[in-house]
Amino acid sequence: MSAIKAAVSSGSQKTGELAKLIQIPYPVASDDQLIIKAVAYAANPTDWKHIVLGWGPAGSVVGSDVSGIVEKIGKNVKGFEVGDYVSTTLHGNHLQERGAFADYVIVDPDTSLKFDKASFDEAQLAPGTYPPSPIKNFEGAAAINLSLATVALSFADSLKIPDDKKENADTFILIWGGATSTGIVAIQIAKLVYGLKVITTASAKNHEFLKSLGADVVLDYRNPDIVESIIKVAGGKIAYALDSVSSKETYQQMYDSTKGSKKVAFDNLLFLTEKDIKLDPERKSDTFGGTLVYLATGETQVLGDLVIEATPELIRSYKHFWYDLLPPHLAQLKTPALRVLPNGLQSTNEALELLRENKVSGEKVVFRA
Ligand SMILES: NC(=O)c1ccc[n+]([C@@H]2O[C@H](COP(=O)([O-])OP(=O)(O)OC[C@H]3O[C@@H](n4cnc5c(N)ncnc54)[C@H](OP(=O)(O)O)[C@@H]3O)[C@@H](O)[C@H]2O)c1
Structure with a gap:
């Protein structure tokens, strides 16, 4: 496969026109990363902010939260198999070759979660609103990853809660x-x-x-x-x-x-x-x-004029949370209510506007690939 579909920032700030769909090359991952075939996406405020506040250039692939099925595994990656169901968070919205709202997505293992297939329902949720529930489908998996990584860094590193x-x-x-x-x-x-x-x-x-x-x-x-x-x-x-x-x-x-x-x-x-x-x-x-959630990958982050580094202590605290503290509780965690949009990647603009206009309350806007 040489080309895939992706939602990229259009360069326009007009309502309903922040993103457009284009073809981009199939992604190239490092030996430390995975590639997933995307199944569901969740929108976050950072997605529209990168576009409107100029944190990323026009043409950047939009999106920070995605769930899907593992396609390729870098040779240094442990703990994943082709076909696994995963969700992940990445710093999208600022690169032309990488963002969450695409058919295939590069995944860093340290900001990803793997789910038990036996307790997963693969069926697509029909458009509408669904009450909060434990993670049991691709929409729910996409809805919680960025929030979890944010809380991991906040509680374990920034607040240093014992x-x-x-x-x-x-x-x-x-x-x-x-x-x-x-x-x-x-x-x-x-x-x-x-x-x-x-x-x-x-x-x-x-x-x-x-x-x-x-x-x-x-x-x-x-x-x-x-x-x-x-x-x-x-x-x-x-x-x-x-x-x-x-x-x-x-x-x-x-x-x-x-x-x-x-x-x-x-x-x-x-x-x-x-x-x-x-x-x-x-x-x-x-x-x-x-x-800053993006530090969870351990990479230095550039946001406009800001350059922020992940310290070794931050990475240690984050990994302790992600790999030791979180797993026993993952099955119990509830997602926000899910507001499911109907039009696949075409829903990107609607999702971004709902967040830009503060029209979400206790819910996560999600849509299928
Ligand atoms: N630095 C990072 O790594 C990072 C990570 C995640 C998010 N963020 C940022 O954090 C913010 C929150 O993101 P999110 O996705 O978690 O939020 P969200 O789900 O979009 O937030 C919507 C909610 O905000 C609540 N709210 C609005 N004004 C409030 C106020 N004055 N007091 C209390 N609650 C209020 C509303 O609660 P009610 O419905 O009850 O009124 C509403 O349900 C965004 O600015 C986002 O860009 C940053």
Whole structure:
């Protein structure tokens, strides 16, 4: 096979025209990588942001999350066989030869998950919306990979949460934005892997769902008393705080909500630092970090003018999470609700616009190859 179909950024910012379908060469993987035949894709905010904010040039293959079937295995890769069902996350949207929204995709083993075929239903989901459930099909597999790798880096490396459940039993993590794709995974990992108590914020309609995932306290971020309510319920016991929305406003709210807690590790997903918020000069022990999911492959990342390196410690912490801590819990993890679009790769533009226009709530937009 010489040419394959791919969705690439068009160079246009017009609504519904961010991406177009073209033919690109069949990908060439290294000895450390796999190639999968794509089956389902999931859209992430980073996909439209790369296009609209100019993080990647026009003509870059779009997409960061894909699931599919292993076709080729590099000679250094262990633990995979041709025909395996996998999902993966990659830094798409900035290269002409590589992105998730293509017929065949290059896969790094360290950001991939392998699924038990016996518990998988290969049938394509009809267009529509499906409630959250454990991963049991290609659409669900595509929907969770990037969020999981993000939470892995945030919790294991940035926040440095100890993986001793007994030590964490009386400690709170505050997850701002529990109904984001990241938050939905973060709540479950905080409970299942780390045994933390979880306080989270979301619209009222998502409260029961987030409680069903294990959140101990869910509060409405639109409530004017949100900060005071969190301070009261936390009783000074917040040690970790992840802002999965990551605006300056939410970062400030999250910081203020930890008043009374002695030593808090803060994390966010959009390069915010402590300089972006007003700090309480009395608080000297807090730490501030940032998470970038693409570092999970261990490669240096370039985003516009930013060049960010994966430290050996980051790679060690991430791999410990991915290979030691996560596997016993993978079968239990629930995906967000799935919003399945009808038109294969042609759905790329619709998916990007739904995210650009903030039209998703507690759900992941997915579509088939
Ligand atoms: N650095 C990285 O590696 C990395 C990785 C993943 C994501 N990100 C970034 O992180 C952000 C979240 O991505 P995502 O895919 O997880 O999100 P998403 O699923 O697109 O987020 C949608 C949700 O955001 C919630 N939300 C919006 N404003 C909020 C507020 N003020 N307070 C609390 N919740 C609010 C809404 O909750 P309700 O429906 O309950 O209102 C909605 O359900 C994006 O900016 C993305 O680009 C970065």
